[in-house]
Amino acid sequence: MARIGIWIASEDSENLESEDFYFWLRDLIYEKNKISDEVFIFGLANRNDNFKSYLNELNENTRGINFCTVPDNSKFELEVKKLHWRIFRVFEIVRDAHRFLFLIKWALERLISFFDNLSLRSWPRRLVSSVNRSKLDCLIVPDVFLTEWFGTKCPVKLWERRSAISATALNDAKLRRSFNMYSAILVGGHQMAESLKQISKRPNSVKYAPPSKSSKTKAKLESAHSVIQRSLEKEYNRNGNFYYPDLNLINIPYLVCTIRDRGQDNVKNLIRAFEDLIRNKRINCKLIFTAELDVSSRNLVADLGLLFDVLWIKEMHPLAVEMCIQFSKCLVIPSRSFEDGLASWFKASYYGVPACVADSKSLQQKNGTEDIRSVVFNAESVQSISNSLKYAILNREQACLGQEQFINANYDENWENYRLQVIGS
Amino acid sequence: MKIGVFIPIHFPGGTLRLGKNIAKMLNHSLSKNVNTPVKVIFGNPNSAYSLHEDLKDLLNEGIEVVDFRWKKISQLEARQLCQQMGRDADLKMDQYVVPSGGTSDFKDLDYWLFITDRIFDIFIPIKRSGIIVTDYIQRYVPGIFDINDQRHYQAVPHRLIRNTRNADEAFALSPGTQGDLKVFAGCTEGTLLPLVVDDDFMQVKLGAASAAVEKKNQFVWVTNTTQHKNHINTLNGLIEYYRHGGKLDCVVTGVQTDAFDPKWQGTSEGDAHLPYQKQIREMIAGNPELSSRIKIRGHVSDDKYIEELSQSYFLLHSVIADNGTYSIIEAARLGIPAVSSRYPQQEYICELFGIKPVFFDPFDSKDLAKSLLSAQAGDFFSAINMEKIEKRLWKNMANEFCRDFISAVKEDKPRKKLYG
Numbered sequence: 001m002a003r004i005g006i007w008i009a010s011e012d013s014e015n016l017e018s019e020d021f022y023f024w025l026r027d028l029i030y031e032k033n034k035i036s037d038e039v040f041i042f043g044l045a046n047r048n049d050n051f052k053s054y055l056n057e058l059n060e061n062t063r064g065i066n067f068c069t070v071p072d073n074s075k076f077e078l079e080v081k082k083l084h085w086r087i088f089r090v091f092e093i094v095r096d097a098h099r100f101l102f103l104i105k106w107a108l109e110r111l112i113s114f115f116d117n118l119s120l121r122s123w124p125r126r127l128v129s130s131v132n133r134s135k136l137d138c139l140i141v142p143d144v145f146l147t148e149w150f151g152t153k154c155p156v157k158l159w160e161r162r163s164a165i166s167a168t169a170l171n172d173a174k175l176r177r178s179f180n181m182y183s184a185i186l187v188g189g190h191q192m193a194e195s196l197k198q199i200s201k202r203p204n205s206v207k208y209a210p211p212s213k214s215s216k217t218k219a220k221l222e223s224a225h226s227v228i229q230r231s232l233e234k235e236y237n238r239n240g241n242f243y244y245p246d247l248n249l250i251n252i253p254y255l256v257c258t259i260r261d262r263g264q265d266n267v268k269n270l271i272r273a274f275e276d277l278i279r280n281k282r283i284n285c286k287l288i289f290t291a292e293l294d295v296s297s298r299n300l301v302a303d304l305g306l307l308f309d310v311l312w313i314k315e316m317h318p319l320a321v322e323m324c325i326q327f328s329k330c331l332v333i334p335s336r337s338f339e340d341g342l343a344s345w346f347k348a349s350y351y352g353v354p355a356c357v358a359d360s361k362s363l364q365q366k367n368g369t370e371d372i373r374s375v376v377f378n379a380e381s382v383q384s385i386s387n388s389l390k391y392a393i394l395n396r397e398q399a400c401l402g403q404e405q406f407i408n409a410n411y412d413e414n415w416e417n418y419r420l421q422v423i424g425s
Numbered sequence: 426m427k428i429g430v431f432i433p434i435h436f437p438g439g440t441l442r443l444g445k446n447i448a449k450m451l452n453h454s455l456s457k458n459v460n461t462p463v464k465v466i467f468g469n470p471n472s473a474y475s476l477h478e479d480l481k482d483l484l485n486e487g488i489e490v491v492d493f494r495w496k497k498i499s500q501l502e503a504r505q506l507c508q509q510m511g512r513d514a515d516l517k518m519d520q521y522v523v524p525s526g527g528t529s530d531f532k533d534l535d536y537w538l539f540i541t542d543r544i545f546d547i548f549i550p551i552k553r554s555g556i557i558v559t560d561y562i563q564r565y566v567p568g569i570f571d572i573n574d575q576r577h578y579q580a581v582p583h584r585l586i587r588n589t590r591n592a593d594e595a596f597a598l599s600p601g602t603q604g605d606l607k608v609f610a611g612c613t614e615g616t617l618l619p620l621v622v623d624d625d626f627m628q629v630k631l632g633a634a635s636a637a638v639e640k641k642n643q644f645v646w647v648t649n650t651t652q653h654k655n656h657i658n659t660l661n662g663l664i665e666y667y668r669h670g671g672k673l674d675c676v677v678t679g680v681q682t683d684a685f686d687p688k689w690q691g692t693s694e695g696d697a698h699l700p701y702q703k704q705i706r707e708m709i710a711g712n713p714e715l716s717s718r719i720k721i722r723g724h725v726s727d728d729k730y731i732e733e734l735s736q737s738y739f740l741l742h743s744v745i746a747d748n749g750t751y752s753i754i755e756a757a758r759l760g761i762p763a764v765s766s767r768y769p770q771q772e773y774i775c776e777l778f779g780i781k782p783v784f785f786d787p788f789d790s791k792d793l794a795k796s797l798l799s800a801q802a803g804d805f806f807s808a809i810n811m812e813k814i815e816k817r818l819w820k821n822m823a824n825e826f827c828r829d830f831i832s833a834v835k836e837d838k839p840r841k842k843l844y845g
Contacts, residue, residue: 240517241578242587242844243611251613279565280788282769284604305567307575308586308609 005139007149008043008051009070009127022054022318025142030060040134042068042127042149050318057227057319068130070123084115128152224323225250231320235313243308249327254286255389256328258321258344259335266334266358266379267297273385275304281390285329290316322347330392330399331355334379338363349407354392354399356385368409371402426459429466429534431493431524433544435473437724438649438680439751440559443598444540445483446623447557450823451538451830452488458827459835466534468493468524482625493526495546506549507843514843518579521845522546536834539592542585547845555594555834557618560770561605565746566653586610587845594833601769602748616833620777621822622754622814638735643674643720644764644800645734646741647752650681655766655787656705659743660715662785662793667714669794673801675741676720676733683723685709687716735759739800742766745787749774753782757809764793764800779813 006025029039041048048069055062091108094101128151131139136154149156197203228249236245255274259267267289274287289312293301301310316324321344325331331348333341338357348355358379363369369376374395377388392399430448432440444467452465465488467480472492474480480490498506503521507514522544524531531537537554544556563570563582574580586609589595595612597603598620606615648654663675683689684702687710709715722733734740740756742765749770753763757780765771766787775782785796815821 239578241583242515242517243578243583245515245844246590246842247611248613252608252611254608284608286608302576303572305563305572305575308582309564 003038003040003134003136003138005040005042005131005134005136005154007127007131007139007141008041008047009124009149022051025051026055026058026060028140029065038064038066040066040068040131040136042131042139044123045069045071054318057317066134068127068134070126070130080115084112087111087115124149125151224327227317227320228323228327231313231316234315238314244311249288250323252286253284253329254288255330255332255393256288256290256324257332257334258290258325258341264294264297265336267293268300269379269382270332270334270385271297271300271304271306271310272382273389274310275306276382276386277389278309281386283390283393285393286311287332288324288328289313290321290324325353326351328353329396330389332389333357334385336360336379345403346407346411349400349403352396352400354396355403356388356392366406366410368406371405371409372399373402375399375402426455426461426536427464427466427534428455428536428538429468429491429524429531430538430540431468432470432540433495434470436541436543440541441474441479442623442751443557443559445480446621446819447538447540447826448483448488449486449623450621450819450826452486453820454823454827455831457824458831464489466491466527466531468526468531470494491527491531493524493531495522495544495548496525496530497522497546498549503549506551510551510840512840512843516547516843516845518547518845520546522548523551524548542589544588545581545584547584547591548588549843550592553834553840554592555596556589556592557596557598558589558602558606558610558615559598560602560746560748561609562651562653562746564605564609568652584845591841591843591845593838593840596830596833599748599770599773601773604769616829618829618833619822619826620749620774620817621819621826622751622778622817623819624755624758625819640738641674641736642672643676643733643737644739644741644797645676645678645737645756646743647679647750648677648682648743649679650684650699650702650705652701653745653747655743655745656685657708658788658790659741659793660705660708660712661790662743662797663715663719664712665791665794666797667718669798671718671794671797671801673738674718674720676722676737678722678725678730678733680724682721686721686723731759734761737761738803739764741797742771742782743785743787743793744768746770753780754778754814757814758811760809762800762809764796766793778817779810 006028008025041051043051048067052062052067055065087108091105091112094104094108128149131149131152131154139149139152139154139156141149141156141158225248232244232247232249236242257267257270271287277283278285287306287310289310291312292314293312298312301307313320325344325347328348331341331344331353333345333355335341335358338345338360339362341355341357345355345357354375356375356377357363357372359376363376374391375388378384428451430444430451432444448465448467451463455465456463467483467488467490469476469480469490469492471494476484476490483490498521500516500519500521503516504514506523507516524537532551534552537550537552539554539556541559542556567575570582575582577583589606589610589612595606595610595615596618597606597615598618600617603615603617606612646659648656648659663671677685683692684699685705687706689706709719722729725733734756738761740752740761740763742750742753742763744750744766746768747770750765751774753765753771753775756763757778763780763782765775765782765784767784768787772784774780783796783800785792787793819826
């Protein structure tokens with residue numbers, strides 16, 4: 001069987017910390033048959049540790065999975081990153097505010113480029129040589145922006161899940177250069193595929209990859225309560241709020257919003273709509289965020305006197321996120337781009353949990369939007385959000401049916417096809 | 426078996442009535458359910474209730490009344506107590522409380538039952554304990570507590586919830602409040618007990634009241650001065666009502682309602698500068714219809730209340746949220762219909778007792794005015810089913826109540842870890 005490597009190292013940690021990523025990776029390794037007898041996961045220490053603990057929580061057999069790890073906390077690297085970031089901030093200010101400071105801009109660009117190179121010299125180099133020593137048949141890179149793997153000497157396959165990226169964002173020299181280095185580009189949405197085909201010299205190499213649909217996990221969810229409980233206890237140890245530690249969340253009706261640290265647009269209106277839902281519409285439930293809210297949203301929750309009804313858990317294990325979705329009354333995806341919450345939406349659909357989604361142009365371009373009309377809300381209108389939440393809670397079956405039809409109309413269910421594409425069989 | 430029923434702090438209205446009602450039912454029927462003699466002790470907080478007026482019916486039933494106060498203890502003492510009890514505890518506050526009174530500080534009792542969760546410090550449940558939560562008004566009207574207190578994890582709103590979660594059992598008296606207990610307070614094992622009415626205080630008057638009483642051109646609005654009673658919307662509804670031909674005076678009665686009288690200057694117990702009360706006074710004073718048609722009686726005796734109610738065409742109940750009011754049942758006992766705001770707990774009570782008030786949306790003052798006009802016309806009321814009400818009087822329900830209570834308590838559950 002093929003020796004497959006998966007590259008999860010990146011300086012930009014946010015995408016890789018998301019539940020989306022973990023769902024994908026787990027499915028890749030365990031769906032039906034493992035993709036290979038030996039899987040090599042190349043990552044930074046804390047990222048690999050997180051993934052390992054995620055697999056352990058699931059009681060997965062990790063035999064045959066080799067974690068190739070480099071530490072990511074060296075003092076030198078941190079200092080380089082800080083300096084790099086400061087220069088970049090200055091560059092942004094200069095770029096926006098002083099158009100005619102050509103020389104300064106030029107000097108800053110050179111400096112940034114120097115630091116780019118410098119930051120690529122330490123841990124990525126070590127990981128690249130580790131890839132080369134492993135004699136892989138294929139290296140899978142799950143994000144189009146992970147470029148530290150340049151220099152590996154094996155076939156590379158890229159899978160891009162962030163299908164909401166615009167073509168212009170991809171149209172830069174670095175990316176064009178990287179096209180030559182892998183044999184196929186697998187993307188998560190038709191739009192993204194079209195965009196890539198336009199800029200790639202080999203449009204046939206751009207393939208559409210259906211989203212991951214995790215299966216056969218029900219048996220492993222018996223410990224759901226304890227998994228969520230651990231997140232709540234961790235939160236209690238962090239914030240000292242003794243509302244959290246013994247909260248039996250899976251026995252309480254709640255709505256869940258799997259936002260991440262960024263992209264918390266429309267969250268405030270969701271909070272206001274939730275207030276309307278419990279105080280005026282008298283729907284008895286909580287609202288759970290699986291990440292920390294930003295300061296202004298936290299203040300809004302406090303000002304509305306909702307601190308016992310709206311909870312957020314700063315560090316939530318991906319498995320706990322999955323459990324939270326499974327036991328919720330409804331998933332809410334309030335962000336401007338619904339595809340930011342696509343992985344959670346698939347999870348919800350899998351578990352028969354209805355989802356309410358903010359309306360957007362990208363959503364309107366999909367097939368079968370009629371099927372989900374009652375659960376799509378105008379994110380600018382508190383009443384619209386609260387009405388669609390109410391509908392989803394009170395008409396669970398209909399809402400789920402509509403969402404299943406919508407997902408089937410837009411996303412290929414055949415995960416196995418995608419898996420075969422990835423391993424090249 | 427010895428069981429203590431405690432009202433944590435002095436409440437003059439419905440909470441006292443509920444506490445006495447439960448003490449009487451336990452005293453009356455618990456022994457049959459546990460096959461052993463039962464002694465019920467009623468805890469009188471800081472001797473606040475008068476034995477000869479407020480608690481005379483308990484004494485008549487043979488219930489012992491014992492004065493108690495909340496004794497403050499340090500964190501170290503609290504930890505020692507928990508250690509003695511063998512209870513795991515994560516204690517972070519500087520100060521805790523335990524009930525103190527009698528000869529043994531109630532340690533000789535088998536069970537402590539608290540009526541309402543209004544225990545404003547974290548208490549250490551030395552004995553097996555239960556709390557009957559009356560409502561979670563703060564969830565719907567957050568302004569009844571200082572809203573900033575929610576931000577401080579050791580402040581009162583957190584302590585109330587923590588005490589309820591720390592107790593061995595938590596009880597509610599309506600499915601709506603049980604839902605709040607579960608979702609808002611996080612007590613997923615909260616038990617529902619039967620809702621029972623105690624109208625002993627009305628018995629003497631019932632005969633007289635059933636005789637033809639001459640009606641005055643009035644209805645009674647039973648309220649108090651806290652915000653969940655929805656005064657602003659109600660006053661706006663009354664303005665609409667009078668503007669559209671309302672003919673009846675509104676008689677306001679209830680605890681501290683004197684503070685709504687525009688001429689009120691404050692008393693040693695009441696501060697005339699409380700902004701909310703001032704706002705209501707100004708609202709009444711600023712509208713000629715309201716100032717001439719609203720008659721504020723304040724907190725009146727049971728006899729006076731029954732007299733006012735009997736002379737009225739109907740009763741008005743207009744809160745945003747609570748556990749539902751018994752005043753509608755009391756009115757029904759006198760044959761007086763009601764106009765009531767619609768919320769789950771009140772709907773439950775009305776359904777249970779077979780009462781059909783004119784319901785209105787508590788947030789819609791026009792809907793209230795419309796309902797008052799309908800009630801004034803008198804054509805919306807259906808007959809009151811006295812038989813259904815009498816079935817739920819405490820003496821008829823005591824056995825069922827005690828059976829449900831003891832089945833929730835007798836389980837030999839492991840005691841929970843204490844937080845606070």
